[in-house]
Amino acid sequence: MSDIKINRRDFIKLTVAGVTVLAGSQIIRRAQALETLASNGRQWAMVIDQSKCTGCDYCTLACRAHNDIPPEISWNVVTKTGTVGAQDVYTPRPCMQCAHAPCVDVCPVRASSYRPDGIVKMDYDRCIGCRYCEIACPYGARSFNWKQFDGPNPSVPEWGQPDISRRPRGVVEKCSFCYQRIDRGLALGLTPGIDEDATPACVVVCPVGARLFGDLNDPESNVSKLLRGRTSYRLRDDLGTSPRVYYLSATEESQS
Amino acid sequence: MKIKLPKFTPWMAWIGGLVVVTAAGVAAGLMVFWKGLSLTNLTDMVPWGLWITIDLSSIAMSAGAFSLCAVVYLLGLKRYEAVARTATFIGLIGYTMAVLTLLLDIGRPDRFWHAMIYWNKHSLLWEVTMCVTFYLAVLALEAMPIFAGFGWLRSHWPKLSERMSRVHHYAPYLAIAGLALSMLHQSSLGALYGVLKARPLWYRPDISVLFIISAIAGGMALTVFASMLSARLTRHANVENSVLDRVSIIIGWVLVVYLYFRFWDALSMTYTYEPGRTEGLHLLTGGPLSFNFWIGEIFLGAVVPIILLLNKRTRALPLWRMLALALVVGGVVAYRWDTNLSGLFIILSYLPGEPAVTYTAYSPSLIEFLTGAGIIGYGLLAFSLEAIPVVGD
Numbered sequence A: 001m002s003d004i005k006i007n008r009r010d011f012i013k014l015t016v017a018g019v020t021v022l023a024g025s026q027i028i029r030r031a032q033a034l035e036t037l038a039s040n041g042r043q044w045a046m047v048i049d050q051s052k053c054t055g056c057d058y059c060t061l062a063c064r065a066h067n068d069i070p071p072e073i074s075w076n077v078v079t080k081t082g083t084v085g086a087q088d089v090y091t092p093r094p095c096m097q098c099a100h101a102p103c104v105d106v107c108p109v110r111a112s113s114y115r116p117d118g119i120v121k122m123d124y125d126r127c128i129g130c131r132y133c134e135i136a137c138p139y140g141a142r143s144f145n146w147k148q149f150d151g152p153n154p155s156v157p158e159w160g161q162p163d164i165s166r167r168p169r170g171v172v173e174k175c176s177f178c179y180q181r182i183d184r185g186l187a188l189g190l191t192p193g194i195d196e197d198a199t200p201a202c203v204v205v206c207p208v209g210a211r212l213f214g215d216l217n218d219p220e221s222n223v224s225k226l227l228r229g230r231t232s233y234r235l236r237d238d239l240g241t242s243p244r245v246y247y248l249s250a251t252e253e254s255q256s
Numbered sequence B: 001m002k003i004k005l006p007k008f009t010p011w012m013a014w015i016g017g018l019v020v021v022t023a024a025g026v027a028a029g030l031m032v033f034w035k036g037l038s039l040t041n042l043t044d045m046v047p048w049g050l051w052i053t054i055d056l057s058s059i060a061m062s063a064g065a066f067s068l069c070a071v072v073y074l075l076g077l078k079r080y081e082a083v084a085r086t087a088t089f090i091g092l093i094g095y096t097m098a099v100l101t102l103l104l105d106i107g108r109p110d111r112f113w114h115a116m117i118y119w120n121k122h123s124l125l126w127e128v129t130m131c132v133t134f135y136l137a138v139l140a141l142e143a144m145p146i147f148a149g150f151g152w153l154r155s156h157w158p159k160l161s162e163r164m165s166r167v168h169h170y171a172p173y174l175a176i177a178g179l180a181l182s183m184l185h186q187s188s189l190g191a192l193y194g195v196l197k198a199r200p201l202w203y204r205p206d207i208s209v210l211f212i213i214s215a216i217a218g219g220m221a222l223t224v225f226a227s228m229l230s231a232r233l234t235r236h237a238n239v240e241n242s243v244l245d246r247v248s249i250i251i252g253w254v255l256v257v258y259l260y261f262r263f264w265d266a267l268s269m270t271y272t273y274e275p276g277r278t279e280g281l282h283l284l285t286g287g288p289l290s291f292n293f294w295i296g297e298i299f300l301g302a303v304v305p306i307i308l309l310l311n312k313r314t315r316a317l318p319l320w321r322m323l324a325l326a327l328v329v330g331g332v333v334a335y336r337w338d339t340n341l342s343g344l345f346i347i348l349s350y351l352p353g354e355p356a357v358t359y360t361a362y363s364p365s366l367i368e369f370l371t372g373a374g375i376i377g378y379g380l381l382a383f384s385l386e387a388i389p390v391v392g393d
């Protein structure tokens, strides 16, 4: 029956060729990705000063209102993580906007991707809702829309007005560093991190100024100056994800 | 061609039962499409559950197709052709089961085609999706000559049947394409888990090797089991027993290799404390998954079948052999279930300091069970109605 024969050597040759092409295209793509990163001027980062944070959770609420998030989801989570002296210490956690983001790597349809300014962006029209990214994110920063959110948003209008539309049922969502505010602000000639209208809602609302936002590539931005002046750390730095959220620890001295 | 159905019979009851189960599954599936995944017990902590297990298992159970086709066309062992045909058929059913389950499982089934156009070559899930799609096409082509042989087709559309049977000439090419695609995705289904650094229990290279080896054992086991079963049911199957015997020996040895890798893989994880990994391992060896692990996967799923299949006396007895093969299949399913859940049950904290571990749990909801049963029901139904005549032909 089989009058066509492929010998094993040809088979191996074909396989090797195929693998080489795949690997090559991979390397090219990576290089291109790095290029866009390097060529762009701005690299947004957030600094969270734990010596100031009082755990009031206003950031979470403002985030809920401005991004129109359903009550069972939180893009931002504030957790109590110990005490220093007599004071409680809190660790607020937005999406880390990792520079090497596992969620971007695993997404089968590139619904998660890097913006040139470093923000990890979700394309809600493209996401198929496979939830692989939820499993891959080390920070639990992603949530799936198990249901359609169609009731009123309990945080609106008290904590602000929605800037973006609701996500449909069946897609994964996460913190965006409020890039809608950044983009709009930049278009109006404002400076993100300085002008409130161009700055993430959580940073604006924080009553004690525990959150700061700015451009890491600008040595004079408030975040660059702060990070030069004080020791900072990032969450699970050991994983190599290179988060863009930096923390300033609460210490005995900083409390006084 | 047609099986002679006795009027009453257990056979009718079997088919009737399967139709009921499948129909219930279809109804439950429509509910899921309508109401969404909130009908499941899945959470953001355990976003993959019963369905992904069915998905992974049905793909694993289809691995007989590429393994046996490779034996036939690459090693040129023509004697195995009949078994390879059964395996191809099972593969076709298995992959359609997997695709159906995936459609249920994703939040936006209407966007299932996105992976075809928005490529993320870096994503293993993308690679698996592409491989599964192409492989399904290969299987459909491989199965075409089988369909062409169906009596009703031959009498109603002789031209079409003729053309379909000609695909047979390309069988060696198809076997090679199938082999390449299968080698890729059968192992990358394991790597899907293995590349996730956030999950220390999974994060290791061996998991992909274990997946493909266990799939080969499971897939061949199901094929031999199905061949034996249909031979018993239809009484005119012409699959040589010596071939099935041979394949059973191979399965036994594949299991030995699997167990060997599994042993070193597990042992290497026990040496030092690693947050997340050690706890995950404990879930398997002493926690809620331990019965599955020790009894389902290791003892009944590997050790017992190895003994039964490599021992000439037990292997020669059809019932013992079938028991052993069924155990292999069960063991592979248990392995998929355990792999998925042992990784997800452990939540490694991202907070500063020593990474702390918390636990979560999951058991499927009624709707998940119903749809799952429906999909398995569909698979059995398809096999009972189509493949049994195929084997018997």
Ligand code: SF4
Pocket (backbone or CB within 6 Å): A095, A096, A097, A098, A101, A102, A103, A104, A120, A136, A137, A138, A139, A140, A141, A142, A174, A241
């Ligand atoms: S924190 Fe999670 S969701 Fe955010 S970029 Fe990193 S991996 Fe992605």
Ligand code: SF4
Pocket (backbone or CB within 6 Å): A106, A107, A108, A109, A110, A111, A112, A126, A127, A128, A129, A130, A131, A132, A133, A134, A171, A172
């Ligand atoms: S759930 Fe959406 S964003 Fe996440 S990996 Fe799947 S398709 Fe990508």
